Amino acid sequence: GRTSRYVFVSVEKHPLAADDLVRAHAAGPLPDLAARLVERWPPLTTGLHTLSFEAGRVELLLGLGDARALLRELVLQADALYLDGFAPQRNPDLWDEWLLKSLSRLSVPGTTAATWSIHRPMRRALTSLGFETGLAPGFASKPEMTVARFAPRHTPQRPAGREPLAPGAKRAVIVGAGLAGAACALALSRAGLACTVIDALPGPAQASSGNPAGLFHGTVNPDDGPHARFNRAAALATQALLDELGVPHQQGLLRLETRLAPAQMQQAPGYVQPLSAAEASARAGAALGHPAWFYPGGGAVDPAVYAQAMLGASGATLRPDSAVAGLREVAGGWQLLDAGGQPIDDAALVVLAGGHDQLPLLNGCSDLAADLVVQRGQLTHLAKAPWQPGLPVAGDGYVIADGHGGAWCGATAQDGDADPALREADQADNLQRYARLAGLGEPPRAPLAGRVAWRLVAPDRLPLIGGLAAPGPQAAQLRLQPRRPGLLVCTAFGSRGITWAALAGRLVATMALGAPRPLEAELLDAVDPLRFALRRQRRAGG
Ligand SMILES: Cc1cc2nc3c(=O)[nH]c(=O)nc-3n(C[C@H](O)[C@H](O)[C@H](O)COP(=O)(O)OP(=O)(O)OC[C@H]3O[C@@H](n4cnc5c(N)ncnc54)[C@H](O)[C@@H]3O)c2cc1C
Structure with missing residues (x-):
């Protein structure tokens, strides 16, 4: 029906690069579908990626990383499970009781399981976890395969905090x-x-969402903790949705790196690229004075649009x-x-x-x-900007070209300040940031212009x-x-x-x-x- 949705979840430790995916499907029987998959293929960063098709009615939830860690982190109830790991004898990690237990945790009574393998210890483990296990005719060269249905004696209690609301x-x-x-x-x-x-x-x-322009981007952090992972997952979702909805935006963004030397800047594959100060300056059209991260998937957009x-x-x-x-x-x-x-x-x-x-x-x-905390923020608009960056630049503050010879720069942050009026002092702060980013000796002069809004901050x-x-x-x-x-x-x-x-x-x-x-x-x-x-x-x- 119109509202039925299909979510396919796949966990993969060694995902194909986009180029390899293209090659793998080059002579395949489904070129149109393959092209759409390639179009949505994400940067291969660890964690979950949602690839959305058919206006969200079909989703591929792609978990990149070790199945042993990722399966424990999935929150879902599966209708059907399929085990497609390589040979149990050579790849025991993907078939042992511990891993199968993670799968049973995703099961509800009636969930089916299937695999090409008929490995006996695996079938015994499935049985002990509450699956009714049998054999069925196999595919291709396999005479038999394993089929199973989750029918536990005691229905496991689901965590109350994860129940649908x-x-x-x-x-x-x-x-x-x-x-x-x-x-x-x-x-x-x-x-x-x-x-x-x-x-x-x-x-x-x-x-707040009525600001004239703003940035979107992930963050990189060597320890890849919750903030970096959440921001990255979110930025990838934003990029995909902006493209899908055809929202006009500036694609690509530079974030200055003031702590690490270029040699220390390790890149996350396909997600960010480290640039020397000279390379970054060439892209931005100003002497930036620091190396930078180029975020191909970041950018700027009018939030109201x-x-x-x-x-x-x-x-x-x-x-x-x-x-x-x-x-x-x-x-x-x-x-x-x-x-x-x-x-x-x-x-x-x-x-x-x-x-x-x-x-x-x-x-x-x-x-x-x-x-x-409610935090006041003021953005400044320079109608005639001495520097309009070739792409949005963020560091201590940020600059976004407005496309008409001017630029937006910002932003201030004052907790618990309810003043809705534009303030000269705040504008001076923003223009200082602009001058520092642009490598100008003096901040530009400009009539008071911009917007005040508030952030709600945890x-x-x-x-x-x-x-x-x-x-x-x-x-x-x-x-x-x-x-x-x-x-x-x-x-x-x-x-x-x-x-x-x-x-x-x-x-x-x-x-x-x-x-x-x-x-x-x-x-x-x-x-x-x-x-x-x-x-x-x-x-x-x-
Ligand atoms: C100066 C500044 C610069 C920023 N720059 C960026 C940036 O570069 N990138 C970025 O990602 N973010 C940026 N932000 C943050 C971003 O603007 C906010 O995070 C975002 O707009 C918040 O969206 P929201 O929908 O939660 O809130 P809002 O946009 O404030 O929307 C909430 C809506 O709820 C309505 N509402 C509230 N209570 C009620 C009620 N009781 N009944 C009926 N309606 C109600 C309000 O009228 C309002 O329309 C910036 C913020 C500021 C202040």
Whole structure:
């Protein structure tokens, strides 16, 4: 049917490079499909990659890395498993009980398993894990193959914190028509839900996401910890979605490297390229003074245009000029209330994606706001810029050419500052940054111009994406923490809303419906809205 979706999950330690993929399919029977696969083929970085086809109805979730580590990190319930590792005798790691146990963890009663192999120890292990195992006619030269069905004597308890929050929902209401809300609307509508997006303002993307331009990019970090992995996964999702939706953007970006010498700059394959100061300067058209990372998949975009493109593609109904002042739990969902306590709307699934303006609403249903900071930021517009970089450049601050002889540069950051007016002092700071990046002795002079907006920032500089705690005692692990049904938050996008929105929306949709999560379990925990409460509890408990 229209809403049926198909997710194919594949784990691969030695993925083909794009060129090899082209060669492998050159004489294949499906040239059109192969070309589309090649078109979406990601940089071969460790972790999960979502390749989206047919407007999101078909997805390839590609896990690059060691199966033994990755299978443990997958959060999904499989309908069918297929083991296609090389010979068990030569490759025992892919067939042993430990690995098969990771697969059984992804199974529900009725999940099928199949493999070309009839290796006896493997079949015994499947049986001991609760699979009914048999033999069937094999393919090609194999007379027999193994088929199995998960029929455990005791159905294993699923972690409460990973349960779908609105499994049967047909409709969602999303609070906030900025980048966060637009991305949620797109992902949820692609999952088959009818979406309404409510905003207090007269149109979409008029608060923080109304900035005229901004950067998107991952980050590189030698230890490749949660921040680097989340930012990279998110930036890859953004790049793919901008291309898919045809959103105009500047492709490619330079980030200056001020700590490492060029010889120390190790590249992640296909993802970033280290450039010497001379090479970077040539691309940027200015004397940059530092080596830089070239991010082929990063760039700059007008966030409002991007948000509107997501909303347009979602087909969501936009309900402007409607401030949501409260929520009330009702049978089968939530009611959204106006300031007078009158219902505005109701739905089985409500997503709170309202950025910093939403804090009062968040306060009404959680204690999350206590951990968040609202930060004022001012961007500067130089109508006539002495330097318009050939591609966006980020370092201490950033510069983006505006395409009309000018440039945007920024940005300032002041916590807890509610002043909406442009300030000369902030503009002077931005022009100083511009001058330093451009290698100019003196900052340029320019009339006061730009935009002020606010960032909602979590203390660990990661977003809040997930469910709120159900009443009752707090669990000792996020994955075990029961959540309030039908309610998700998607917020605290800090200074990375453009980079994070696409992945965040997808996370919200998969958490609501119980679909395969596009991120590893460790990263789901890293963005869990309840992480601060858990850390507090741990500190209190010693
Ligand atoms: C100066 C500056 C520069 C930045 N540069 C970059 C950059 O280069 N790259 C990047 O990725 N990010 C950048 N950011 C951050 C980025 O702008 C934000 O992360 C992003 O816009 C946040 O999107 P959002 O949808 O969460 O919030 P918003 O865009 O603020 O949208 C929230 C919406 O929810 C609505 N709303 C809130 N509460 C309610 C309610 N109760 N009822 C109804 N509606 C409600 C609001 O009206 C608003 O329209 C920058 C931010 C600033 C301030």
